[in-house]
Amino acid sequence: MFEDPFRFSQMINWIFLKNSDVRFQECIENPEGYFDSTELDEYRKFIVPKRKMEWLISRMLVKQLVASSFDPPLTLSPRLITIRKMSSGVPYVEIDKSGRVGWLSLSHSNGGVFAAFSRKESQHFGVDLEFIEERSPQLIADYFTDSESRQVNSSQGEDINFHANLIWSAKEAFLKAIEKGLQLDTRCIEIIGIKPKCGDSEWGNLEFKAEVNGSQAWRILFRREAGFVLTLCIPADQQIGLARIIMEP
Structure with missing residues (x-):
């Protein structure tokens, strides 16, 4: 792609x-x-x-x-x-x-x-890289929006860990792109939906919304490879x- x-x-x-x-x-x-x-x-x-x-x-x-x-x-x-x-x-x-x-x-x-x-x-x-592993319920409760928590908790089987790590990784990549890191509340960006099987060893688009003053338009890409999830946040207008x-x- x-x-x-x-x-x-x-x-x-x-x-x-x-x-x-x-x-x-x-x-x-x-x-x-x-x-x-x-x-x-x-x-x-x-x-x-x-x-x-x-x-x-x-x-x-x-x-x-x-x-x-x-x-x-x-x-x-x-x-x-x-x-x-x-x-x-x-x-x-x-x-x-x-x-x-x-x-x-x-x-x-x-x-x-x-x-x-x-x-x-x-x-x-x-960019951000996360090994796909179990995430603690406390991390999800503290750093995910209610909608994101429901996405993870409604997932089945191995998708539970994949979705939890993908959401966390996407937040990290976005906050790095705007040069804020974890200075901002991670809930200022919300992952809206994850398409089944998208991102398996190829770049897929991730739908999200962000509430950051003065933020330009961004695009988040992701892929799953070798037991990891990779995310990349790039300008959407280029x-x-x-x-x-x-x-x-």
Whole structure:
């Protein structure tokens, strides 16, 4: 649906990988060869091994995503493609210390990483990744609207967990796109309906309504893949193509 890179003048490149630590053994053993001093300082602050690995994998994926988003692909050292954070916590990319480049959104869950990058800095969007698992009734009661709660509770079988995680993920992607994160009440966006079987390994549209002052028109896309749900919130008034970057073996 959105995979043809020649149909659109504006592109968002994206990458998704699950349980990917085995692909980065060389980086794990020699992080100094892949990260600059600022990134290494951030990496070494992590104490919990799982969080440390999560950080390393997500950064390496972003570096490959960014390099592959140019034509021809960048051949710079990974140390020259760096991921920084604004004071708000929003990540961004620098290339060879030349300042901010493009727009980046990043999410990870249960060993999986989902990232998207556009070379156009003004093209804001947000992504989120959730492992499809049981969600607590308390989370649904606290963060979902009454209508969303009814959607989840009226679902059957495995759709219960899928719908709960899809709704939560869509909220996260939208709030990232408008650069608010969880500063806003998650009930300011309401998912209206989920079409059966839509989003299975292809991008589907998600119907929603949002009550955010001054908010532009947005579109939320989703797909289900390898036990995860991926959501992407993009401007609704632009013709945007999505191109998947395949991770090198």
